[in-house]
Amino acid sequence: xxxxxxxxxxxxxxxxxxxxxxxxxxxxxxxxxxxxxxxxxxxxxxxxxxxxxxxxxxxxxxxxxxxxxxxxxxxxxxxxxxxxxxxxxxxxxxxxxxxxxxxxxxxxxxx
Amino acid sequence: xxxxxxxxxxxxxxxxxxxxxxxxxxxxxxxxxxxxxxxxxxxxxxxxxxxxxxxxxxxxxxxxxxxxxxxxxxxxxxxxxxxxxxxxxxxxxxxxxxxxxxxxxxxxx
Numbered sequence: 080x081x082x083x084x085x086x087x088x089x090x091x092x093x094x095x096x097x098x099x100x101x102x103x104x105x106x107x108x109x110x111x112x113x114x115x116x117x118x119x120x121x122x123x124x125x126x127x128x129x130x131x132x133x134x135x136x137x138x139x140x141x142x143x144x145x146x147x148x149x150x151x152x153x154x155x156x157x158x159x160x161x162x163x164x165x166x167x168x169x170x171x172x173x174x175x176x177x178x179x180x181x182x183x184x185x186x187x188x189x190x
Numbered sequence: 191x192x193x194x195x196x197x198x199x200x201x202x203x204x205x206x207x208x209x210x211x212x213x214x215x216x217x218x219x220x221x222x223x224x225x226x227x228x229x230x231x232x233x234x235x236x237x238x239x240x241x242x243x244x245x246x247x248x249x250x251x252x253x254x255x256x257x258x259x260x261x262x263x264x265x266x267x268x269x270x271x272x273x274x275x276x277x278x279x280x281x282x283x284x285x286x287x288x289x290x291x292x293x294x295x296x297x298x299x
Contacts (some may be wrong), residue, residue: 127286178239179287180236
């Protein structure tokens with residue numbers, strides 16, 4: 080079975096540009112999570128969806144961040160405009176119950 | 191105080207050693223707990239769930255102490271391949287999950 084799929088795996092962009100990260104959860108999982116990981120702050124939960132509905136976005140750092148889940152098999156995390164401090168690894172995870180399975184992550188570098 | 195706290199380590203142990211990590215949590219409403227393993231530059235991977243009665247999987251044993259609000263992970267007969275960061279996770283219903291900062295383990299030959 081395919082795991083969680085994320086794209087792109089690496090993204091390098093300049094400050095001010097829009098960045099869109101993509102995630103395809105495991106088929107049959109009804110919850111999806113976006114995390115950000117940095118050395119300084121560790122793994123932070125940004126937002127999570129249940130049955131495609133955003134449940135808690137309190138972890139989203141600023142209005143520059145937005146996330147959507149238009150259907151059960153696709154989600155996006157958008158940063159507009161991007162800033163150097165957004166550089167991190169962004170993970171998507173999905174679950175059917177409470178055990179989460181992570182994608183390989185997108186390593187974002189904003190210069 | 192962080193909701194989930196771990197000793198960051200690093201723990202440096204020889205092959206074959208037994209090593210234990212503890213993780214404390216502050217939210218008594220936390221319903222379930224997990225240990226994840228994360229290798230350098232990789233995603234976290236589920237290692238095991240933690241039950242009140244304890245959970246054992248080969249060389250790994252996880253336990254939950256609700257009275258003292260901590261969970262533990264014991265690794266017996268450490269292997270070089272066990273070198274990684276171990277993350278404990280508390281799940282507080284409503285899909286809210288809190289990750290600890292992780293404990294780094296280095297197993298040396």
